[in-house]
Amino acid sequence: MNIIKTSIVLNRYLNTIRETNTKVTIGFIPTMGALHSGHTSLINASVKNNDITVCSIFVNPTQFGDSADLEKYPKPIEKDIEVLLKNECDVLFLPSNDTVYPNDYTQKSYDLNDLDLKIEGASRPGHFQGVCNVVGRFFEIVKPDNAYFGQKDYQQTVVVNRLIQITNSSVKLNVVPIKRESHGLAMSSRNIRLSEKGRQNAAFIYRSLVQLKEDISNLGLEQSVKKARQFIQAQKGAHVDYLLAVDSITLEPVKNMEDSKGIAVVTVVEYEGVRLLDNIILK
Structure with missing residues (x-):
């Protein structure tokens, strides 16, 4: 597995693969780390259906309304790398905040038909605009054929589907069923x-x-x-x-x-x- 930290290196790596095989398919799973079986179900779906699987780990500050919640978010990177290796991920994209949001980047306000203001959005103002900004950036950087999201974050899948529509993106959204612990709790x-x-x-x-x-x-x-x-x-x-x-x-x-x-x-x-x-x- 290649661990890549900058968009320039990732672009170079993926472009070389595309030039070698014009029919290559790339699957992408954006995560914030602390990987569990729910994440591996997404990775497995990508590995099964694509030639190359890219997984990102980036704790996105723009989707946290509460800075304390951001600080408490678990970041067990060494364990995450082991999980990715075990599940045959090809590339771990591990960018810094400056890579995702360079100095010349302006946070976008997407027309989400108020999907970002409802339900979870009502409790977490700005959350889904933050999600769309980071997902939009990753789609620009990785240029995947397929993107994999979990059904557990149901509203997020609806919002990302809207993002794909309004940006005329060619990325195909794949929603993977909820992975549960043995007693039924949704994995998170x-x-x-x-x-x-x-x-x-x-x-x-x-x-x-x-x-x-x-x-x-x-x-x-x-x-x-x-x-x-x-x-x-x-x-x-x-x-x-x-x-x-x-x-x-x-x-x-x-x-x-x-x-x-x-x-x-x-x-x-x-x-x-x-x-x-x-x-x-x-x-």
């Missing part, structure tokens, strides 16, 4: 901040989503969402930031299964001081 780099007991207990989030899906035939969508929210809120130490059924394209709230062609239920639960994201696709 933040999970290491939970106590061992808390990590086990937090499986109630996924259980509530599965039950919600089962309840729809009897209760309907609106009441099933209400029941799930009440169940989570009743768990000791749990606080529901939001739990909503939304349209899969507009992210507008949906009350009935007939109201939209695509519907997902998205939630964030704060537990032991950690914000835990999860979702389930209904159709």
Whole structure:
């Protein structure tokens, strides 16, 4: 595996490969490190379907509204390198902040059709504009054929899809299903901040989503969402930031299964001081 820290060297490396094989396909996984099995599922999907897989590790400051959250974000780079080697990643792109955002770079404000202001965006102003700036920069630098994102960050996948559309990018977005721990908790780099007991207990989030899906035939969508929210809120130490059924394209709230062609239920639960994201696709 090649570890590359500058865009100039990465461009030179990838261009040489493209010149040698004009049909080469490049897969790209942007990460902020602290890699776990959720990330490796993205890497494995890329390795399986592309000639070259590039994974970036960059803790992007523009998507953190809270500087304390940025400082607390885990950065176990040596362990991450071991994970990438084990999973046959070809290139680790490990840029500095100056490489991603050079002095002449101006932060862009993308027209995201208000997707960045809804749900998670309402709780984290500027977050998705920050995501789009860094993803846009990486697409410019890497020029991948395929990009891989996890379903766990559902709203992010919808936002990145919009970014690809408005920038007329040729990158194909591939959304990989959520990877879960054995008890059902969605895998996340933040999970290491939970106590061992808390990590086990937090499986109630996924259980509530599965039950919600089962309840729809009897209760309907609106009441099933209400029941799930009440169940989570009743768990000791749990606080529901939001739990909503939304349209899969507009992210507008949906009350009935007939109201939209695509519907997902998205939630964030704060537990032991950690914000835990999860979702389930209904159709």
